[in-house]
Amino acid sequence: MPLELVFDRVGFAYGGTRERVIYRDVACRLAAGRLYAVMGPSGSGKTTLFRLITGELEPDTGTIELAGTGGARRVSQVYQDYRLVPYLTAVENVKLAQEFASAGGGVGTFPDAAALLDKLGLAGQANAAVGSLSGGEQQRVAIARALATAPQVLLADEPTGAVDEQATREIARRFADLAHDDGLLVLVATHDPVVAEYADVVLRIHDHDLVAEPSSVGAMTGGAQR
Numbered sequence: 001m002p003l004e005l006v007f008d009r010v011g012f013a014y015g016g017t018r019e020r021v022i023y024r025d026v027a028c029r030l031a032a033g034r035l036y037a038v039m040g041p042s043g044s045g046k047t048t049l050f051r052l053i054t055g056e057l058e059p060d061t062g063t064i065e066l067a068g069t070g071g072a073r074r075v076s077q078v079y080q081d082y083r084l085v086p087y088l089t090a091v092e093n094v095k096l097a098q099e100f101a102s103a104g105g106g107v108g109t110f111p112d113a114a115a116l117l118d119k120l121g122l123a124g125q126a127n128a129a130v131g132s133l134s135g136g137e138q139q140r141v142a143i144a145r146a147l148a149t150a151p152q153v154l155l156a157d158e159p160t161g162a163v164d165e166q167a168t169r170e171i172a173r174r175f176a177d178l179a180h181d182d183g184l185l186v187l188v189a190t191h192d193p194v195v196a197e198y199a200d201v202v203l204r205i206h207d208h209d210l211v212a213e214p215s216s217v218g219a220m221t222g223g224a225q226r
Contacts, residue, residue, distance in 0.1 A: 040205030136167025
């Protein structure tokens with residue numbers, strides 16, 4: 001069975017009396033091998049969606065399941081502010097994620113850290129302190145770190161918010177490659193239409209729901225199923 005992230009009538013609200021509704025009766029299926037751009041105004045629920053997917057938050061109603069895995073979901077995340085250790089090298093930052101995962105009882109076999117950096121076009125920067133790299137390069141190191149624990153789902157929360165358009169296109173293309181070539185399920189929360197150009201599907205947050213809109217790529221490859 002192909003891997004899918006399945007939302008079954010998911011509802012969530014904030015507040016002691018749950019008066020601030022974020023999601024109501026969301027039902028959709030997101031497939032591995034596709035890049036989804038999650039878009040909506042600030043405060044509409046993009047980060048909340050990711051916290052629900054990782055299990056940091058629990059839905060008030062409904063369920064979110066990763067079908068087709070035969071086990072626990074493996075989810076990694078990329079952040080706008082990189083969250084790297086600046087005095088460590090790029091390869092040391094990637095290996096650090098693997099060390100933490102091993103200490104926490106994570107998967108037994110990890111991808112090679114140097115190979116991940118090479119995959120992201122950073123072979124020449126592997127031994128450079130990340131504090132000396134450009135913003136776009138640091139974000140690609142952060143993506144390599146997220147891949148270091150062999151996730152099935154990759155979440156990126158505003159990953160291009162601090163870089164220029166050239167770096168944005170490079171990062172978006174890498175996310176598309178990870179979905180299409182490596183079969184990951186990739187969701188990118190973004191305000192940037194440039195990122196949406198590379199997505200198979202735009203998931204727009206509207207009226208407490210996720211509304212699938214095929215992008216120029218998605219019109220050819222298919223989208224979220226409802």
